[in-house]
Amino acid sequence: SYVLTQPPSVSVAPGQTARITCGGNDIGIKSVHWYQQKPGQAPVLVVYADSDRPSGIPERFSGSNFGNTATLTISGVEAGDEAGYYCQVWDSSSDHLVVFGGGTKLTVL
């Protein structure tokens, strides 16, 4: 089955830019979606279809996807961005249709 690999943790100072990667074989040909999850809360969609933002998500959140790596970029990081972030794809080539990355804990220093 398809595997998505994320770094367990990323740390960044307030106001700086955080980049969270999601690696997968030829992930660039897939549509990648990103979710933010704060402790004790349900996940929230922050980026879909590689780089689109749902309404209500700040422009600080952006995404890209090329080759074997998709990236979620958070510009001007704020304390409230501290959370877990998960990438997700739909893998129609296998029975395991929905694949999540292992998640990345973003720490705001």
Add this chain to the structure above:
Amino acid sequence: EVQLVESGGGLVQPGGSPRLSCAASGFTFRNYNMNWVRQAPGKGLEWVAHISSSGSTIYYADSVKGRFTISRDNAKNSLYLQMNSLRAEDTGVYYCARHLFGNYFDYWGQGTLVTVSS
């Protein structure tokens, strides 16, 4: 306002058979595919099952295939997960999530905790 509210979780003995429910409101439920996603304590998200809008197409993760059954009642705006032969590794928070055409989940419920323990 879209709302998804799960219920049915709790402490269950190994081998038990709880049924989770997800009550949907604020949108035309019968038009949307739905999913169950779970999260073990301190772990990441794991997809569990998918059901099409009509209920005619169903998929399961290998970890639950043959033990769990996803279903829906469009007249009642409800999604279900019948869980059988529960194991300790099934412990976690179970979320229902609305599935959009681009194969992502735009709304999630608050989750219901299932704890499998004797």
